[in-house]
Amino acid sequence: MKKANLAVALLLIGIAALVIVDAVRLGFRWGDNGPESGFFPFWLGVILTICAAIELRSLLVSHRKHVPSRRLMPEGAWKPIAWVLLPAVGMAVTTELVGLHVAAALYLAFYMRATAKVRWSTTLAISIVVPAFLYVLLDKLFMVPMPQGLWGGKLLPF
Amino acid sequence: MSDIQNLAMGLGVALQSYNLLVAVVGLTLGIIVGVLPGLGGANGVAILIPVVVTMPPTTGIILLSSIYWGALYGGSITSILFNIPGEPWSVATTFDGYPMAKAGKPGEALELAFLAHAAGGLLGVVMLTFFAPAIAEFALKFGPAEVFSVMVLTFSAFVGLGGKSPVKTIASIMLGFVLAAVGLDIVSGQLRMTYGSVPLMGGFNFIVAVIGLFGLGEIFLTVEEGLKVDGIKVHLGFRDIKAGLKDLMHLKKALIMGSFIGCWMGLKPGVATPASFMAYGFCKQSAPNKEQFGKGAPAGIVAPEAAAHAAGTSATLPMITLGIPGSPTMAVIMGGLMIFGLQPGPMLFKEHPDFVWGLIASCWVGNILGFFIVLAAAPLFASILKIRFAIFMPIIVYVCAIGAYAVNNRMIDVYYMLGFGVLGYLFKKLDYPIAPMVLALVLGDMAEQAMRQALIIGQGSPAVFFRPPIALPVMVLALTIFFWPVITAVRNHIHLPKHPPVRPHPKAA
Numbered sequence: 001m002k003k004a005n006l007a008v009a010l011l012l013i014g015i016a017a018l019v020i021v022d023a024v025r026l027g028f029r030w031g032d033n034g035p036e037s038g039f040f041p042f043w044l045g046v047i048l049t050i051c052a053a054i055e056l057r058s059l060l061v062s063h064r065k066h067v068p069s070r071r072l073m074p075e076g077a078w079k080p081i082a083w084v085l086l087p088a089v090g091m092a093v094t095t096e097l098v099g100l101h102v103a104a105a106l107y108l109a110f111y112m113r114a115t116a117k118v119r120w121s122t123t124l125a126i127s128i129v130v131p132a133f134l135y136v137l138l139d140k141l142f143m144v145p146m147p148q149g150l151w152g153g154k155l156l157p158f
Numbered sequence: 159m160s161d162i163q164n165l166a167m168g169l170g171v172a173l174q175s176y177n178l179l180v181a182v183v184g185l186t187l188g189i190i191v192g193v194l195p196g197l198g199g200a201n202g203v204a205i206l207i208p209v210v211v212t213m214p215p216t217t218g219i220i221l222l223s224s225i226y227w228g229a230l231y232g233g234s235i236t237s238i239l240f241n242i243p244g245e246p247w248s249v250a251t252t253f254d255g256y257p258m259a260k261a262g263k264p265g266e267a268l269e270l271a272f273l274a275h276a277a278g279g280l281l282g283v284v285m286l287t288f289f290a291p292a293i294a295e296f297a298l299k300f301g302p303a304e305v306f307s308v309m310v311l312t313f314s315a316f317v318g319l320g321g322k323s324p325v326k327t328i329a330s331i332m333l334g335f336v337l338a339a340v341g342l343d344i345v346s347g348q349l350r351m352t353y354g355s356v357p358l359m360g361g362f363n364f365i366v367a368v369i370g371l372f373g374l375g376e377i378f379l380t381v382e383e384g385l386k387v388d389g390i391k392v393h394l395g396f397r398d399i400k401a402g403l404k405d406l407m408h409l410k411k412a413l414i415m416g417s418f419i420g421c422w423m424g425l426k427p428g429v430a431t432p433a434s435f436m437a438y439g440f441c442k443q444s445a446p447n448k449e450q451f452g453k454g455a456p457a458g459i460v461a462p463e464a465a466a467h468a469a470g471t472s473a474t475l476p477m478i479t480l481g482i483p484g485s486p487t488m489a490v491i492m493g494g495l496m497i498f499g500l501q502p503g504p505m506l507f508k509e510h511p512d513f514v515w516g517l518i519a520s521c522w523v524g525n526i527l528g529f530f531i532v533l534a535a536a537p538l539f540a541s542i543l544k545i546r547f548a549i550f551m552p553i554i555v556y557v558c559a560i561g562a563y564a565v566n567n568r569m570i571d572v573y574y575m576l577g578f579g580v581l582g583y584l585f586k587k588l589d590y591p592i593a594p595m596v597l598a599l600v601l602g603d604m605a606e607q608a609m610r611q612a613l614i615i616g617q618g619s620p621a622v623f624f625r626p627p628i629a630l631p632v633m634v635l636a637l638t639i640f641f642w643p644v645i646t647a648v649r650n651h652i653h654l655p656k657h658p659p660v661r662p663h664p665k666a667a
Contacts, residue, residue: 005588012329019336022351034614037346040606044335051329058325073587077382084381085580088374088555092572100563104556116548130553134560146560147569 005059012052019045087111099149101131165287165522168515172523177220180213181520184221185528186535188228192248193236193539194554200487200596201373202229204365205561207494215498216513220520222491223474227279227524229487230470231532234271234463235539239264248466250434254458261454266405268536270456271463272529273406274413278464279525281417282424282471286478287518290507293479297504300480302611303622307629309605311636312482316594318642326590334595337362338602345610357570364493364599366562368486370575371592373558375582377551409460412441416461420468424475424484437465471521477502478514481604486593489600 019041026038073081087107094103109127112118138146171177191202203222210218233248238255251271258267300308317327340351341361352358406413416437424433441461473484481503483489495502500510507514532539562575585592598605616622624630638645 004584008584008588008590012333015333015336018353019339019351022353026346026348026350030618034345035610037343037348037350040609041336041339041350044332044339048329048332048336051325051332054325055329073382080381081378081583084374084377084551084555085576087552088559089576091555092559092569092576095559095572096569100559104559108552108556111552112548116546118546118548122549126549126553130556134556138560138564145567146563147567 002059002063005055009052009055009059013049013056016045016048016052019048083111083115087114095147095149097149100146101135103149104134105131161288161291164291164511164515165519167512168517168519169522170519171216171512171516172220172519177217177516177520178523180217180221181224181524181527182531184224185228185231185524185531188225188230189232189235189528189532189535189539190228191225192229192232194550200368200485200490201376201558201561203487203490203494204368205557205564207365207490207497208561208564210494211497215495215500216516218498219491219495219513219517220524222494223517223520224524224528226470226487226491227521227528228532230279230467231272231275231528232539233466234275235268235532235536238267238271238459248434248463250438250462250466251459253438253462254455258454258456258459263454266456267454267459269533270405270409270459272532272536274416274460274463275467276525276529277413278417278420278466278468279471279528282421282468282474283518283521283525285421285472286475286521290475290479290514290518293475294504294507297480298508299628300504302608302615303625303629304632305481306605306608306612307623307632307636308480308482309601309608310623311632311639312597312601313594314636314640316591316597318639322589322591324643326588327594330585330590330592330595331598334598335602335605337367337595338364338599339606344603345607357568360566360568360570362574362599363565363571364596365490365565366571366574367578367599368490368596369558369561370578371582371585371596372486374555374575374579375586375592377554378579378583379586381551405456406460409457412457412461413464415441416464417468420465420470421472424469424472433469434462434466437461467525471525474517474521478506478517479504483597483600486596489597493600 023038023042023045026041027036028038028042029036087110090110091103091107094106097103098106105127108130109123112123112126113120135146172181187202187206203225206222206225210221213221234251234255237248237251238259241252241256255267255271258264313331316331317324336351338361341349341359343350349359419437419440420433438458438461441457470485470487473488476482476484477488477492481492481501483492492502500506500513558575559572562571563569565571582592584590585595612622613620616625622629624633
């Protein structure tokens, strides 16, 4: 927990630094007729840095006092979380190649088989029916197109 | 009273068959969304915004808000039957709802919850109907300094009353504003914080952020404990309705207290969720049977549920009249309004009264219809969670990805969504509040614009924010609320009893 707290506080300082640098570039004083573009972000960055610094200080204090910290995640939580996150990232990347609905079909099938060993019949049924349904709903009915990817248009020419 | 006339006109719009159908669809979707973890109210509404844009504005907003009412109702179902709160505001329901269900009275527990929701919702809608026009009139007097001061009040409420570490809350708010500022600065035409990267030029869209933070983040939280969904079976019959109504007669106090607390808190931005906890706490304190709470006391269900629904309904009020959303879901709905080209705020009442009153009327219709729908189909909705997690989780992620992409037709938004999901999970675990960050993301541009205009009017002096008659008391109130934790700490310190004088031992002298 402490490490995560520390990491987030440092991340916030990093973001604040990026913001302040750009704000300085844009100018953060009073311009010709009103605050310059960087005015608002500059002060945002400053306040954010102060907050993160206070957070860091209190972390340091509790570290020195040897205050025990709770676990960030319960035992063995890494595994299910990684199982949610990594295949989802995989699906996003695959979308760039073959389009969202095809990637989703692969993702659904993969997840169902790999984590819960769902029967092949159910797996195939769901990973084909759900994307098909959503494809019809979105593309044909609502006219909201989804990414086709590099090869998607050629794989499924409808 | 012209308010009633306006309401009648609005009802005429809301009860048109198309709008009615849309309301029913929205309510059903909302209940499903409320039942499923990972597709919360804010998230579900956000996903449907790109779809809703194709509809006429009134119909679209009826759909979005019906989802909201449905989610308010639906969150209780899983809290009571599965001990899994489907929504943040239904956490307090698990305290007494689940024990009551386990003790063999799930139907009654559900009845109480739904009736409490309906009552709270009705009170909220009544307030909305009769106070909204008055507040809108008042808000017409607002200039940029006043608008900015109300926003400061909003965020101060999060800091001072939010219950989380003020430093973390402020950091969260700042982060939200920073995210809102990335991209094109409308006033000067310059690119800010894009560092030459093309994707960043488009900035961060609040819909994508909400889907990631609340959707994926929620899923991560749910899986970390491993999902156990062995729920309690329930069969709702008329007997349960009668029993619930009878119980309710005895629980008038809890009901009224809960509803009023909810209404009051819902008006203040950001406190819809804490309203249910507060109502639970108050009810418990003032109840004759305190020990029963936590073991299935009916009042323990009624109070938080009434409060949650009343707060959710009255959160519409500041959104419509002042343009300040009271909760993340309201923020998303407000974003939807803006996409339609309707600027929420006092001008909306003047320029589009048919829209506003149609919306208010649909709140009436939605709350009442929703009660009957959820009553009829609660076991059906509950059985959704019986579908294996391994099946519905990836489907939820798939739908979230669709929602994220549909906003701007960019793949980068899907990646942003994943990033926000991780951020949402981390923030929840580390106790950084997410709601103010979302509000800051939605309001960021407006807040900055108001600040700039006010500073120009005041010629660079911050004193412009403290000008009477409106900005001054609002800012004073904001600062008071902001420093509230400090004030209470100082007060406690002063009132600490001094050590009693030490009497010398009789034999010691």
